[in-house]
Amino acid sequence: MLQSREKATAAVVVAIAFAALAAPATQVATASTTTAPSAQTIMITLYASMGNPSGWGQGPLNITNPGPTLTVNQGDTIMFHLFSADGATHMLVIDLDGSGTRSSGDAVSEPFNASGTSLYYPNTPGQFTYFCGTHELSMQWGTIVVRGTAPVNDNAPWLAAGVLVLFVAVVGFAVYRWRHVPVPRKALPKRRGARNGRNAKGKGAARSRQRSGH
Ligand SMILES: [Cu+2]
Numbered sequence: 552m553l554q555s556r557e558k559a560t561a562a563v564v565v566a567i568a569f570a571a572l573a574a575p576a577t578q579v580a581t582a583s584t585t586t587a588p589s590a591q592t593i594m595i596t597l598y599a600s601m602g603n604p605s606g607w608g609q610g611p612l613n614i615t616n617p618g619p620t621l622t623v624n625q626g627d628t629i630m631f632h633l634f635s636a637d638g639a640t641h642m643l644v645i646d647l648d649g650s651g652t653r654s655s656g657d658a659v660s661e662p663f664n665a666s667g668t669s670l671y672y673p674n675t676p677g678q679f680t681y682f683c684g685t686h687e688l689s690m691q692w693g694t695i696v697v698r699g700t701a702p703v704n705d706n707a708p709w710l711a712a713g714v715l716v717l718f719v720a721v722v723g724f725a726v727y728r729w730r731h732v733p734v735p736r737k738a739l740p741k742r743r744g745a746r747n748g749r750n751a752k753g754k755g756a757a758r759s760r761q762r763s764g765h
Pocket of ligand 1 (some may be wrong): 599601629640641642683685686691735
């Protein structure tokens with residue numbers, strides 16, 4: 552009777568620990584929505600050329616290979632304004648799957664031989680290669696960097712560590728209580744105490760007291 556009551560107490564303590572775990576997690580979620588920069592639509596202009604010189608540029612007269620390094624933020628909407636500087640047909644491919652070729656996992660524009668627009672939604676932070684889908688990668692390529700939402704990354708590990716320490720402490724205390732519950736004298740079997748008066752106060756009695764606490 553008393554044993555199960557103590558175990559119920561321990562269970563309540565564990566439940567409180569889980570509640571403590573859940574509360575800061577909610578705060579983390581709230582923080583991420585309030586501190587993350589709001590999504591924006593960003594315009595990027597790119598000129599493509601396959602010769603004299605080949606590559607990409609942000610104007611018709613500054614085409615280089617590799618082309619300009621582009622930096623965007625995760626969650627933004629990127630609108631590319633694409634121009635052909637040489638009249639050839641080009642195609643913008645962002646190599647999201649890192650395969651080095653145009654594939655279904657990539658962000659791909661329509662082919663353009665004059666101008667066109669293309670939308671890109673950067674969802675995964677990281678560094679990717681962009682290239683032309685109709686010419687060799689080595690002729691027309693560049694790097695695009697997708698920045699993650701930094702404020703969330705700064706706080707989350709510390710909050711998580713604090714919550715973990717709290718959780719381990721509370722569960723540890725609950726387990727300690729569970730294993731070291733003192734059993735009142737009347738709960739002990741009467742026979743042992745009566746049969747050996749000396750042992751009842753010695754180590755043997757203490758051990759049997761502990762054992763019956765399980
Ligand atoms: Cu091209």
